[in-house]
């Protein structure tokens with residue numbers, strides 16, 4: 040099998056739809072084996088079946104995984120390691136946003152939920168995944184943060200805080216692996232508005248066209264991003280093309296953070 044990530048075996052969370060599914064598809068097209076893990080097991084199975092139909096059986100595997108559950112992480116990683124013949128990449132992509140309101144409106148329960156899904160996930164994925172990557176060097180961890188992890192707004196305290204935590208946790212993991220002498224890299228991705236179901240709440244509020252136009256007006260390039268814009272970055276960070284890049288953040292924001 041040829042391709043930019045030929046021979047890579049990549050475990051991807053939140054892969055039933057949206058960015059996770061797009062990353063799985065782009066990686067499989069470039070020669071990787073992929074394990075698609077998601078709370079939505081049926082969705083992960085459907086996405087994996089589509090990749091197997093396109094690229095051949097044994098390309099993609101599906102796992103039911105709640106990324107906040109440590110036991111499930113341990114079991115899914117062990118199984119993926121066994122069926123793929125190793126794990127050389129982990130993409131911590133599963134995440135949630137919510138209509139939070141300001142800090143006085145968001146409940147403690149709501150805050151904890153955002154922190155749990157968006158941050159515990161990255162902690163658990165790295166904590167239990169590094170040992171597999173160590174056996175399949177060079178390895179790469181890609182953590183999906185957000186531009187909202189670097190730039191705050193006034194209505195998303197839990198999302199801002201959780202995605203900022205992902206940003207620095209990625210650097211911590213990078214330094215930990217380097218200090219251990221492992222050729223295992225860790226980097227974060229920071230997309231702005233990308234055309235996935237995560238934008239549905241705002242589409243439902245304003246209607247699809249108006250919602251997307253409103254978002255596009257905030258982006259210097261004048262449009263929202265597409266899943267492939269993020270998937271291409273993931274392929275690069277999983278591939279050996281990025282072998283000297285660790286502890287970095289890659290913004291995929293159409294220029295928002297340049298303002």
Ligand SMILES: NC(=O)c1ccc[n+]([C@@H]2O[C@H](COP(=O)([O-])OP(=O)(O)OC[C@H]3O[C@@H](n4cnc5c(N)ncnc54)[C@H](O)[C@@H]3O)[C@@H](O)[C@H]2O)c1
Pocket residue numbers: 052053054055056057058059076077078079082104105106107132133134135136156183184185186229230231232233234235236237238
């Ligand atoms: N789309 C955007 O505009 C955008 C922008 C910046 C960052 N992000 C981040 O990108 C990532 C993917 O977002 P998306 O747009 O594809 O969202 P999405 O809602 O389309 O998909 C998220 C997937 O994660 C899964 N998931 C949710 N909670 C889970 C859990 N506890 N365990 C396992 N899986 C779970 C869902 O079932 C779903 O399949 C998220 O971390 C999100 O915060 C998205």
